[in-house]
Amino acid sequence: MHPTFAVIFLTTLIGVGQGLFLALFTEQSYSAAKLLPTQESSFYVTGSFIALAFLIGGLIAAIGHLGKPIYMITRAWRGVTQWRTSWLSRELILMPVVMFLVFLYGLVHLLGLDADLFGSSELNGQLTLIIGTVSTAAVFALFIATAMIYASIKFLQEWACALTVANYLLLGSASGFTLASAYAAFTAPELVTFYAGWAMIITFAGFITRSGSLIRNARIKYKSTLQTAIGVRHTKVQQKAMGMMGGSFNTREFFHGKTAAFLKSIKWIFLVLVFPIPLLLLWAGMDGSKALLVLAFATQYVGLLFERWFFFAQANHPQNLYYQTV
Amino acid sequence: MTQLALVIDLNVCVGCHACVTSCKQWNTSGQAGPLFDDNPFTKDPTGTFFNRVQTYEIGEFPNTETLHFPKSCLHCEDAPCVPVCPTGASHKRSEDGIVLVDYDKCIGCKYCSWACPYGMREFDEHQKVMKKCTLCVDRIYDESLPERDRKPACVLACPTSARLFGDVHDPDSEVSVAIRESGGYQLMPEWGTKPANHYLPRRKTKMRIHEDELVRVDNPLKKEDIRHETSKNVSLDDWLM
Numbered sequence: 001m002h003p004t005f006a007v008i009f010l011t012t013l014i015g016v017g018q019g020l021f022l023a024l025f026t027e028q029s030y031s032a033a034k035l036l037p038t039q040e041s042s043f044y045v046t047g048s049f050i051a052l053a054f055l056i057g058g059l060i061a062a063i064g065h066l067g068k069p070i071y072m073i074t075r076a077w078r079g080v081t082q083w084r085t086s087w088l089s090r091e092l093i094l095m096p097v098v099m100f101l102v103f104l105y106g107l108v109h110l111l112g113l114d115a116d117l118f119g120s121s122e123l124n125g126q127l128t129l130i131i132g133t134v135s136t137a138a139v140f141a142l143f144i145a146t147a148m149i150y151a152s153i154k155f156l157q158e159w160a161c162a163l164t165v166a167n168y169l170l171l172g173s174a175s176g177f178t179l180a181s182a183y184a185a186f187t188a189p190e191l192v193t194f195y196a197g198w199a200m201i202i203t204f205a206g207f208i209t210r211s212g213s214l215i216r217n218a219r220i221k222y223k224s225t226l227q228t229a230i231g232v233r234h235t236k237v238q239q240k241a242m243g244m245m246g247g248s249f250n251t252r253e254f255f256h257g258k259t260a261a262f263l264k265s266i267k268w269i270f271l272v273l274v275f276p277i278p279l280l281l282l283w284a285g286m287d288g289s290k291a292l293l294v295l296a297f298a299t300q301y302v303g304l305l306f307e308r309w310f311f312f313a314q315a316n317h318p319q320n321l322y323y324q325t326v
Numbered sequence: 327m328t329q330l331a332l333v334i335d336l337n338v339c340v341g342c343h344a345c346v347t348s349c350k351q352w353n354t355s356g357q358a359g360p361l362f363d364d365n366p367f368t369k370d371p372t373g374t375f376f377n378r379v380q381t382y383e384i385g386e387f388p389n390t391e392t393l394h395f396p397k398s399c400l401h402c403e404d405a406p407c408v409p410v411c412p413t414g415a416s417h418k419r420s421e422d423g424i425v426l427v428d429y430d431k432c433i434g435c436k437y438c439s440w441a442c443p444y445g446m447r448e449f450d451e452h453q454k455v456m457k458k459c460t461l462c463v464d465r466i467y468d469e470s471l472p473e474r475d476r477k478p479a480c481v482l483a484c485p486t487s488a489r490l491f492g493d494v495h496d497p498d499s500e501v502s503v504a505i506r507e508s509g510g511y512q513l514m515p516e517w518g519t520k521p522a523n524h525y526l527p528r529r530k531t532k533m534r535i536h537e538d539e540l541v542r543v544d545n546p547l548k549k550e551d552i553r554h555e556t557s558k559n560v561s562l563d564d565w566l567m
Contacts, residue, residue: 001440067434067454075433078413085409088437092412152410155443155517223516224443230395231511231525234384243346243378243397246370249448253439318514319445322380322397 001156002253003312006064011146012175012304013061014095015168017054018139019176020183021102023195024048025132027180032129036194041109043187044128048106050183051176055099062095087152091145098142101135143169150311157220158315163213167311170206171274171304177202178278178300181285182293189288196282196293203282203300207275210307214267217314224318239324250323256313266310273303329403329423330461331494331522332481333501333510334396337529339488341379341394348483349377349398349459356464358429362452374450376459377480393528396489398480399446399459400513400521401425407438407447416456423495423522424463429455443517466491494522 024047030036063069066076079092108128117126147168150159181195226237242251256263281296353376354361363373377398384391401418405425408418415431416438418424427438427447432455439447439456447458462478465471475482481491492501501524504510510524 065435067432067449071433071454075413075431078415078431079433082409082412082414086412086437088410088435089412149437153406153441155406156440224514228514228516229444230382230393231513231527232382232384232393236384236386238383239380240383240392241381243380244372244375246365246372248372248375248378249439249451250445253436253449254445317440317445318443322445 001312001315001317002256003309004065006061007312008305008308009061010058010065011168012058012172012301012308013054014058014142014146015172015304016175016179016301017051017058017102018098018142019173020051020054020179021048021098021105021139021176022136022173023177023180023198024051025105025136026198027191027194028125028128028132030194032123032125037190038124039188039191041112044109045106046187047180047183048102048109050179052099052102052106055095055102059095059099087145087148091142091149094138094142094145098135098138101131101138105131105135140169143172150315155224155318156315157222158213158217159311161213161216163209163216166209167206167213170202170209171307174199174202174206174274174278175297175300175304178282178293178297181282182290182297185285185288185290185293192288192293193286196286199296200279200282203275203279210274222316222318224321226321226324229318229321239322242323242325250319254317254320254323258313263310263313266306266313270303270306270310273299274307275303278303327423327495328421328493329401329495329522330466330492331401331423331501331524332398332461332478333490333492333494333504333524333526335488335490335504335508335526336393336395337488337526338486339379339394339396340486341381341392342485343379344483344485345396345480345489346375346377346379348479350375352462352465352479353460358460358464359453361457362450364451374448374457376448376457391528396480397444397446398523399425399461400444400519400523401459401461403520403522404518406517406519407442410437410441412437424461425458426460426463427456427458429453429457432456443514443519444521461491494524 024044027036028044031038063072066072079089082089083093105128108131113127114125115127117130144165147165151161151164154160177195177199181192181199184191184195227233278296278300281292281299285292285296350361361374365371366373377396380395380397382393382395384393401424405418408416408425413431413433415428417426419426434454434456436449436456439449447456450457466476466478468476477491481489490501490504492499494501496502504526505524508526510526512521512524
């Protein structure tokens, strides 16, 4: 497929936003269970607004993926109608839901609202815990919806796999937790080891699933061949004309237009930038070094841009069988 | 239930592109607006088409055969491009099975084109919506046209009648009979999309003469063994011609 930067930024930015929210709420639930020191509400307020900023950034990037930006206002609302069948529609619904819930989570923390819902006066922040739990469910649903957009297209065999969902979930969360450790270095240094530790665990888990999908994709046996595409049973079939000379949508949209060597170099760049370098920087930044942790996040995010580019470029659409004289 | 479709006879298609140009002419002139082109008369012409004719070479020289392969939306019975559309712009009509895009609902996200294994949809770079073959839905029901003209433009234009149009769910329709009796097949059956359009394969008419038919005593071919040259003498035929 031809990678679109709108979708690359959309998926990576909302991944960071969702991951950062998960990191914030993990900390709050740990502190509710008295496993971590309780934070000032400003920690959650600023954090959830940073997460919201990433989600809004993703939404702005998504506009670039529409035919015309104005369709966002005039037509995109119809996108909520097909949730029964379309994962893209489900994502379109979940995006504003997650954004609203993250905003609400930050707002309730900001206003210091609380209610004794569990009948336990010792437990503080019960209202935010409820909102956070609902938001966490929505965040996971959004991760799944985003990944299933790709994993549900069965003939894009590189994508049609549970590993795609695992990768979106783990890589998004990893970048969010890495950002959370950098954020903690500025606002709550006692949480740096907690966040950096989790960021390393999730990054490593993401390394396993992403490598798994790379290994799987290297061994894919394509179901469709030129023989099944045109229905001619002969081992030697060669395309002589595609039906056009100057190219068409079919020749532009479904091929990345780069060499195999270029593709391979992108693969190694993201493998280095997303996994080992952030892991090392997180480990080195455990003592609360702001620069190292910010660098860890920046490296991982840039690496994820390469990762997403590769994700799209690697997918081989069967329609390319009909367009072989490019 | 009706499922309108095309049956394309690869045995008679000569690759003249008449179906391509007539399709473009009809569909660029309709109510849905033009099918845009860029650089139509200069270098690198490109544009939106519903129908293309491709050419393949089968076999190795000198035993090769040229296959002209018209390619347009197959109006799949289980169309994978329809359920993925977030806005409902991409839909399959229940009354006749035609897969259509509502250009006023399409947001141009191109997801349906990703979900089509055949690459039959083309994005209009000017109108910024996805477009595809409509099976000339604005023509086949137009009662102001004489009945014989109520067919897709490509079918009417084909000089060799390689394109048949009809209801593939009616077992007695021209298209069903052609599929059944001439070995009609579907493209990429492995994905279970159940394309409504079918293709009829290339066929070769061969005369089979068994050895015993030539050596048998009562062989009628023995007198006029077609493997030998015919008589050089003047025959009655020469006078008649």
